[in-house]
Amino acid sequence: MKPWILGLTGGIGSGKSAAAEHFASLGIHMVDADHAARWVVEPGRPALARIVERFGDALLLPDGQLNRAALRERIFKAEDERRWLEQLLHPLIGQEIASNLAQAQSPYAILVSPLLVESGQHRMTQRVLVVDTPEHLQLERTMRRDQVSEEQVRSILKAQALRDDRLKHADDVLLNDGDLGHLHQQVERLHQFYLGLRGGQP
Template sequence: MKPWILGLTGGIGSGKSAAANHFGSLGVHLVDADQAARWVVEPGRPALTHIVDRFGEQILQDDGVLDRAALRARIFQAPQERQWLEQLLHPLIREEMRNALDEARSPYAILVSPLLVESAAQRQMSQRVLVVDVPEQVQIQRTVQRDSVPEEQVRAILQAQASREERLRHAHDVLVNDRDLVWLQREVERLHDFYLTLQGGQS
């Protein structure tokens, strides 16, 4: 039987990766949209050529790999450039994710994506949505510490992502991750046991 797909999302610094990794350790097949986004711009892939044509060689690191920070800086200041990039990459990323989900052999598979709510196409790939949720102040603190970036940059990223309310509106399940890792892992195990009882992601 084909596994059903759980969409797992959460804002920056919410701990969705930690949650996803624990689901993975329980044997659930994970497909990460961020990883798919990295694969489609690897050296030798057509998308990277288009990006260099558009933004010039300075968008590459010395080893020919895309300089993601330089690209991010360029598109955050120019909405039309961000749009161009999304139109180029989104179909390629979707195809990459679909192929990876088709390989799943676990009872259900997880599509991990920070933009699940923003992307109707990704939402349509999921039968159920789990949101890892934390208060905004916690998101900012965690991200500043983890990535050593200024608070303004984190706030800019939060502005570009769906609002917390918007994410929660799409959630079938919510995991509030405002405690420690042990607690998070216990919550993941509780949800996993529940998900194993579902047919097609619906209770």
């Protein structure tokens, strides 16, 4: 039977990566949308050629890889450039995710994406799990992990889907306000529940 797809999302510093890793350690096939976004612009892939054609060689690093920082800078200031890039990349990222999910051998597979709701990627899934964390913990964890200022974290939080929007799309919510052991217990409980679902629905 074809595995059903669980969408896993959460704001920055919510612990969604730690949750995803634990699902993976239980034998669940996992696809990370961020990785797919990186693969589609690897050297030799058509998307990179199109980006260079539009923005010039200045966006390449000496080894031929895409200079992400330069690209971010470029589209940050220009709405139409950002839209052009999204129209180029979103379908390719979608294809990359779909072909990777199609390789899943586990009873269900997971699509991890910080922008699951905003990007419309939730439409590729049968069920959505949101890892939710009180904002003060998100701030603390992200500042500690990325060595960035509170101001920077707040601006990232603002750009991501509002917590309420994310929660509106959730079929399940994992409240991550304890330690890693507590997170793992909740993942294992959900995993047992998911194994009993057909097509992601009880």
